[in-house]
Structure formats: C-alpha cells, structure tokens
Amino acid sequence: MSQNALFYGGVVWVAVLLGIVVIKVATSRTTGQKILALDLLTLVLIGLLALVAGETQRSDTLDAALALALLSFVATLAAARYYENRKPYE
Amino acid sequence: MTAVIADVLFVLGLLILTIGVYGVVRLPDTFTQSHAASKAGFLGVAFLLISASVEGDGGIIARAVLTITVLALTTPVAAHAVLRAARTRGEEMRSPGAVDES
Amino acid sequence: MRRFVSTVVLLAAVYLLTLSSHDWVDLLFGLAFGTIVAAALRGRIAAAPGGARPPIARRVAGFPVFAGAVIFDVLAGTLDVALRVLGIRRLECPGIVRVPIGERSERGIAISALATTLSPGTVFVDVDGDDMLLHVIDASDPDAVRAKLQQFYDRYQRSVFP
Structure with a gap:
C-alpha cells in the first residue's frame, strides 16, 4: 500500500515537472534555451518511463525509453546545428 | 532490504530531477542553464533507472544498463552542441560578473 | 582488422542487451547483423590513432x-x-x-x-x-x-x- 502511494506520488510529481518544462519551452527568451528545455523534456519523460517500469516490472516501457533517448539526441543535435549555421549539415 | 534501496534511489532521483528543472527555470542564461538541464537531469534519470532495476529481472537490468550508457554518451554531446551554437550566435551571458576569456 | 572485429563484437553485445537474451542463436544473429553494419560503415569507422600509446x-x-x-x-x-x-x-x-x-x-x-x-x-x-x-x-x-x-x-x- 505504502509502495503504491510512493509510486503514484512520484508519477504526479513528474507530471507536474513535465508541465513546468513545457511552460519553460514556450516562454524562454532565446533559441538556445528552448533547445535545452526540449532536451530536458525528453529526459523527464525517460524518468517517467523508468518509474512505470520499476512499478510494473515490465521491461517494454524501457524499450520506449531507450528509443526516446536515441531520438532526442539526434533531434537536439539537428536543432543545435540548424541554429548554429542555419543548415542542419555543414 | 532491496525494497528500501529502491525507494531511497527513487526519492533521490526525483529530487535531483526536480533540482534540474528548477535550475532551468531559475538560472539566467543558456550557458548556466545547461549545467542544470543536461547533467543534473542525467543523474536524476540514472538514479530512477537504477531504482527500477534493483528489484527487476534480467530484461529490465539489461535495458537500464543500455539506456544509462546511451545517456552518458549522448547528453554531453548534446549540451556541447547547444552551447557552441549559442556562442556562435552571440548569446549574451546575463549572470553577475560573467567571465569570458575567449 | 582488429578494429573491425571489435566493432562487430560491440554491435553484437548491444544486440544481445537489447533483446536481453543469452541464446546462442541470438548471438549468431547479432554477429551477422554486426558484420553487415560494420561492413556498410567500413569507411566511416575512425582509424586507430597513430603515435606512441601506453601498453x-x-x-x-x-x-x-x-x-x-x-x-x-x-x-x-x-x-x-x-x-x-x-x-x-x-x-x-x-x-x-x-x-x-x-x-x-x-x-x-x-x-x-x-x-x-x-x-x-x-x-x-x-x-x-x-x-x-x-x-x-x-x-x-x-x-x-x-x-x-x-x-x-x-x-x-x-x-x-x-
């Protein structure tokens, strides 16, 4: 029972963090800050997936976490490159 | 015993993740925010993944190890790319007493 | 050559970790996929750095x-x-x-x-x-x-x- 309370509390907490980061993405002043906040958004999502995997003891949510980590890396790199020289590649 | 370790890592991970998010909201410019965003966030997520795999079977442990390795290799590169872009595009440092030797 | 082999082994290890299995059939498949990927990327795998290195x-x-x-x-x-x-x-x-x-x-x-x-x-x-x-x-x-x-x-x- 207490285990469940901890888990649901954690999920609600991470959901609140997600909302804060989304607001931060929308309101940040410079493009660099927006890209950083988007990167953090996927990190928080991976944390949420790890919570669910720990509670349900099913490993398929971690597959999603792994794919999300790889995707967010490519997305952040492409966005930063585009911001730096207005082209995604040299 | 393992349940206690998992709970401690769980709370610690949430705490570090929260500090990372709070740092991104509070710190003044892109350069200082990147310290909180990528790195504090990475350690928080790593703790959460370890907490999930403490009581897990082989499948969860293998994927957690793989995810932590991928994150450890990719978050520094992403932070570096964003900061280099910010410096190239001349974003200013708004922190008090900022140093710039470049 | 040593670099090619180590790349194949590394890719096979990642394949096995993703499947989280220790079946020898999966190991063979991992090695096969690793060889294909490493051969396709042969020109892009960084060469071993020259110069003196510690033992x-x-x-x-x-x-x-x-x-x-x-x-x-x-x-x-x-x-x-x-x-x-x-x-x-x-x-x-x-x-x-x-x-x-x-x-x-x-x-x-x-x-x-x-x-x-x-x-x-x-x-x-x-x-x-x-x-x-x-x-x-x-x-x-x-x-x-x-x-x-x-x-x-x-x-x-x-x-x-x-």
Missing part, C-alpha cells in the same frame, strides 16, 4: 580508476550545482575559461570533453587553436580551474587515454 595492460588496469574518478566528479559536481541552484551557495562569475590542450591527442581531447561535460559544473564549448574553451559555473579563479583539470589529466587520464 594495453596499463590502459586496461587504469580504466576502472579513471571511470571511478569520473563518477566521483559527477556526484560532487551535481551536489555543487544543486547547492548553487537552490541559492545555498552563491552563483558567482560563471564564464568561459581557456584551458590549454597540452599533450592530449585528438582522442584525448574527445575523452576529456566527454568527462568534463558529463560532470556538472563544466561544459566543453569549443576548440580554439591550442586551447579548449570550457564553460565553468565558478570561474572567479580561472587559474585554479586550469590547475585542477591538468591535475585530473595527469593523475587519471594520461595512462588510459593520452
């Missing part, structure tokens, strides 16, 4: 110490950044510091960049001539930062990734 036994022995030092740095740096974010320790004079490359090879620069950037408090920004540009969260004393990084390189990294 392999010393590098293998030094790696756990180096990894432990990096993990300790990550934990200590996270505590420092957390205190500054929460306002307990004052945020003063963050900024970009020039750190001389010194004796690092090209791979040494890459490993240094990964290690410093992974630990909060320092982010690798760029290479400029003979210097690395690092963003440090407390740059009130740039010489101390340079001395600390040089000491880290001398003590832990030189014997593993020069």
Whole structure:
C-alpha cells in the first residue's frame, strides 16, 4: 500500500515537472534555451518511463525509453546545428 | 532490504530531477542553464533507472544498463552542441560578473 | 582488422542487451547483423590513432580508476550545482575559461570533453587553436580551474587515454 502511494506520488510529481518544462519551452527568451528545455523534456519523460517500469516490472516501457533517448539526441543535435549555421549539415 | 534501496534511489532521483528543472527555470542564461538541464537531469534519470532495476529481472537490468550508457554518451554531446551554437550566435551571458576569456 | 572485429563484437553485445537474451542463436544473429553494419560503415569507422600509446595492460588496469574518478566528479559536481541552484551557495562569475590542450591527442581531447561535460559544473564549448574553451559555473579563479583539470589529466587520464 505504502509502495503504491510512493509510486503514484512520484508519477504526479513528474507530471507536474513535465508541465513546468513545457511552460519553460514556450516562454524562454532565446533559441538556445528552448533547445535545452526540449532536451530536458525528453529526459523527464525517460524518468517517467523508468518509474512505470520499476512499478510494473515490465521491461517494454524501457524499450520506449531507450528509443526516446536515441531520438532526442539526434533531434537536439539537428536543432543545435540548424541554429548554429542555419543548415542542419555543414 | 532491496525494497528500501529502491525507494531511497527513487526519492533521490526525483529530487535531483526536480533540482534540474528548477535550475532551468531559475538560472539566467543558456550557458548556466545547461549545467542544470543536461547533467543534473542525467543523474536524476540514472538514479530512477537504477531504482527500477534493483528489484527487476534480467530484461529490465539489461535495458537500464543500455539506456544509462546511451545517456552518458549522448547528453554531453548534446549540451556541447547547444552551447557552441549559442556562442556562435552571440548569446549574451546575463549572470553577475560573467567571465569570458575567449 | 582488429578494429573491425571489435566493432562487430560491440554491435553484437548491444544486440544481445537489447533483446536481453543469452541464446546462442541470438548471438549468431547479432554477429551477422554486426558484420553487415560494420561492413556498410567500413569507411566511416575512425582509424586507430597513430603515435606512441601506453601498453594495453596499463590502459586496461587504469580504466576502472579513471571511470571511478569520473563518477566521483559527477556526484560532487551535481551536489555543487544543486547547492548553487537552490541559492545555498552563491552563483558567482560563471564564464568561459581557456584551458590549454597540452599533450592530449585528438582522442584525448574527445575523452576529456566527454568527462568534463558529463560532470556538472563544466561544459566543453569549443576548440580554439591550442586551447579548449570550457564553460565553468565558478570561474572567479580561472587559474585554479586550469590547475585542477591538468591535475585530473595527469593523475587519471594520461595512462588510459593520452
């Protein structure tokens, strides 16, 4: 029972963090800050997936976490490159 | 015993993740925010993944190890790319007493 | 050739970890897929760096110490950044510091960049001539930062990734 309370509390907490980061993405002043906040958004999502995997003891949510980590890396790199020289590649 | 370790890592991970998010909201410019965003966030997520795999079977442990390795290799590169872009595009440092030797 | 084989083995290991199986059929499939991928990317796998390198036994022995030092740095740096974010320790004079490359090879620069950037408090920004540009969260004393990084390189990294 207490285990469940901890888990649901954690999920609600991470959901609140997600909302804060989304607001931060929308309101940040410079493009660099927006890209950083988007990167953090996927990190928080991976944390949420790890919570669910720990509670349900099913490993398929971690597959999603792994794919999300790889995707967010490519997305952040492409966005930063585009911001730096207005082209995604040299 | 393992349940206690998992709970401690769980709370610690949430705490570090929260500090990372709070740092991104509070710190003044892109350069200082990147310290909180990528790195504090990475350690928080790593703790959460370890907490999930403490009581897990082989499948969860293998994927957690793989995810932590991928994150450890990719978050520094992403932070570096964003900061280099910010410096190239001349974003200013708004922190008090900022140093710039470049 | 040694590089090609190690790439195939690494890819097969990642394949097995993703499936989280230790079946020999999966191992064969992993090796086969690894060979295909490595052969397709043959031209893009970086060549082994030239120049004198420390003997392999010393590098293998030094790696756990180096990894432990990096993990300790990550934990200590996270505590420092957390205190500054929460306002307990004052945020003063963050900024970009020039750190001389010194004796690092090209791979040494890459490993240094990964290690410093992974630990909060320092982010690798760029290479400029003979210097690395690092963003440090407390740059009130740039010489101390340079001395600390040089000491880290001398003590832990030189014997593993020069």
